[in-house]
Amino acid sequence: MPMSSRDDIGVREYDATDAGATIDIFLRAIREVASKDYNPAQIDAWAKVDDPKVWAQWRASRPTWLAICETQPIGFADLKADGCLDMMFVHPDYQGKGVASLLLKTVETAASHQGHRRIFTEASLTARPFFERKGFIVLAAQTVEKRGQTPPNFRTEKMLA
Ligand SMILES: CC(C)(COP(=O)(O)OP(=O)(O)OC[C@H]1O[C@@H](n2cnc3c(N)ncnc32)[C@H](O)[C@@H]1OP(=O)(O)O)[C@@H](O)C(=O)NCCC(=O)NCCS
Numbered sequence: 001m002p003m004s005s006r007d008d009i010g011v012r013e014y015d016a017t018d019a020g021a022t023i024d025i026f027l028r029a030i031r032e033v034a035s036k037d038y039n040p041a042q043i044d045a046w047a048k049v050d051d052p053k054v055w056a057q058w059r060a061s062r063p064t065w066l067a068i069c070e071t072q073p074i075g076f077a078d079l080k081a082d083g084c085l086d087m088m089f090v091h092p093d094y095q096g097k098g099v100a101s102l103l104l105k106t107v108e109t110a111a112s113h114q115g116h117r118r119i120f121t122e123a124s125l126t127a128r129p130f131f132e133r134k135g136f137i138v139l140a141a142q143t144v145e146k147r148g149q150t151p152p153n154f155r156t157e158k159m160l161a
Pocket residue numbers: 029030033034087088089090091094095096097098099100101102122123124126127128129130131133
């Protein structure tokens with residue numbers, strides 16, 4: 001399986017047995033990291049996986065990559081067919097170590113290979129500084145309805161070299 005690495009952190013392609021690990025990272029990253037930027041009601045509405053089977057189908061429906069430390073999944077990101085980077089989540093214990101940078105590099109390489117000239121994402125308040133640091137431009141602030149809450153985020157895009 002293709003793998004890129006940075007010191008002790010590697011990136012590999014997701015497979016179906018990774019579904020539970022991605023759910024855990026998703027929930028913990030929101031509850032323990034994004035919770036500094038959103039109120040408790042917004043966090044409760046966001047940090048939910050209603051049906052793990054549906055989650056697994058979403059993950060399998062598009063390329064998804066896992067960051068791995070030793071054998072432990074510590075982050076994941078994906079790329080939809082239209083060039084949307086839909087998910088970028090890093091385990092709370094591995095924040096600020098370049099994990100998302102490594103995942104983004106993988107996503108950008110894949111997007112270029114697929115012929116995309118740009119990628120775009122809806123960046124959370126928490127992730128906006130990361131994406132701006134990586135060359136994304138904020139197009140607009142918006143609110144997106146999530147289970148009765150309307151947490152703000154930002155439509156952003158990056159032109160690929
Ligand atoms: C946003 C997130 C994915 C960043 O992951 P990370 O692995 O900590 O990011 P990296 O360590 O690769 O950071 C890369 C660069 O972005 C900067 N950066 C990351 N988060 C930042 C923040 N909150 N404020 C300022 N700069 C930030 C880093 O300082 C680093 O800069 P450098 O290249 O000058 O060293 C992570 O914080 C996260 O999981 N957040 C919670 C979930 C979330 O909101 N996901 C996005 C949904 S759209």
